[in-house]
Amino acid sequence: MEQLLPIVIREYNVFKQYIKEFYKQTPMQEYTRSFDVFDTAVLVAILCVSGLWALRNLKFPNRDYNQSLFGYFQAQIFLFLVNYCPGVNSYIEKKKSEALQSFNDSMEKMTTKKTLKLPDNGVDTEAMMEKMKDWIERDSKNYGSGKVSGSLYVMPDKQFIKNAQDFCKHFLYSNPMHADLWPATRQMEAEVIRMTGDLFGQEKESIGILTTGGTESILLAMLAYRNWGESQKGIRQPNIVIPETAHAAFYRAGEYFKIQVRIAKINNTTFQVDVNDLRSQIDSNTVCIVGSLPNFGFGTCDPIEELASIAKKKKIGLHVDACLGGFTAVFAKDHGFDLGKFDFTLDGVTSISCDQHKHGLAPKGVSTVLFKTKQLREHAFFSIATWSGGAYAVPSIQGSKCGVGAAGAWFTLQSIGKKKYVEYSKKIMDATQSLAKQLSEIPEIKVFGNPQINCVAFMSKESWLNAYSIHEILTHQGWTISSVQNPAGVHISLTQQNIVNLKQYVHDIKAAIEKIKANPQVYQKGGEMGTLYGTTQKIPDSKLAGQALKVYLDSLLKI
């Protein structure tokens, strides 16, 4: 130490001299020449106080986990311009109101005579039934066409649909939150969970929660992992690592429950998650990882077995999102198709979401989230023993709830039965693989990965061909299909309603490509979807881009 001190002092003096020399060369020298000790002390005090104030009060938004430093600064400059430059701000407001106007106009086109107030006297039954016919006619125009992606999954069997409606109508006023008053509805709810769990490898007992849809199932699973991480591992700043293709509901869970969402890259050939990238993002605050079976956008499945072994090794959860594919995949083995293991028979899988209201073919409003253990499920429950309204406990996000979801699922599972589900699963998987094959034979486009379950998407291989233009042309021909992004593509989710029309689908895609080829300039921008994605991708701040989309919700809820 004694030998070190003179060296430190000498180095310090060299450094001081260097700073002084540097300082002499700056214009500051002019202003500070007349500073005495007091002035210097005041200046230092002012700098310290304002520095501390700035640290405490200037709150810079957190950088998204996967955002580059450059991207972050770009977004901050953009936000600064938006918030503080009157010209930019008013320009954006103007664009927003133009967008709102255009959304309002398209809603107006779909709206008939409006009801804005409660009638003084109730409308008589006859008039109500007339109105009902009108509502039904307007809503059923599209879903009979067989040209719709996803949305309506049930087979086009009028008698089956009528039977489901007849069954369900008796439970419209039920509320299984009060199990003592609706013991039968409660029983149906528990039985739907039991039958579903059994399909996913819960042989002796099913541990699940009945929810209103895939999103609620995913939200509850993520909530469970967050609470589990906090209580079992003391994790205060939890994160989940999800494939870039995982459903939007996972991002929503991140926003709702303050969980950091880390995004793992997708392999550009298989369109499955890049397992190495996913693994590299796991740290001691990771509560779970996610795999889709399949994902919504590209219809590809993540390698669940590999993900399960990572989850097991790291002692964290693995959620399998089988919302879309679950009720097709569980029957694959029965018609001779091996998808590998993806359920609770695979060590490492700790929760699964699967939707009865998609390929379970049930009426809308029902899904199930299954858990490997009761302890994990308990972390999704809510209860309060000291509430002034009485002791209160609910398993899902709703409080009071309608029993129609449980009744519709119970009716559907029972009346279809395993043999028919196997048949439906085979039909959908055969159609999916055949569609993927036919599309991959079209030279100008490329199918994303190897879709096997119930969803197929493709992108353009040619610079003159904007995939969104194909989407635009098909839309004008009565198809209601989806456009996907990163990369740009067109997606169709196969259903019992639309599989009969796939020959027409392939034909229309080929014709659309020929049309574009004949006149590429006209279609270069990709129509409405091209403009929408083009605009949102130009906004450097993803949250602000999302804000712009909320304008749509405004017009959706307006009359």
Ligand SMILES: Cc1ncc(COP(=O)(O)O)c(C=O)c1O
């Ligand atoms: C893979 C996947 N997960 C979750 C969901 C969310 O389901 P829901 O729309 O029922 O909330 C969907 C919906 O399409 C999906 O495809």
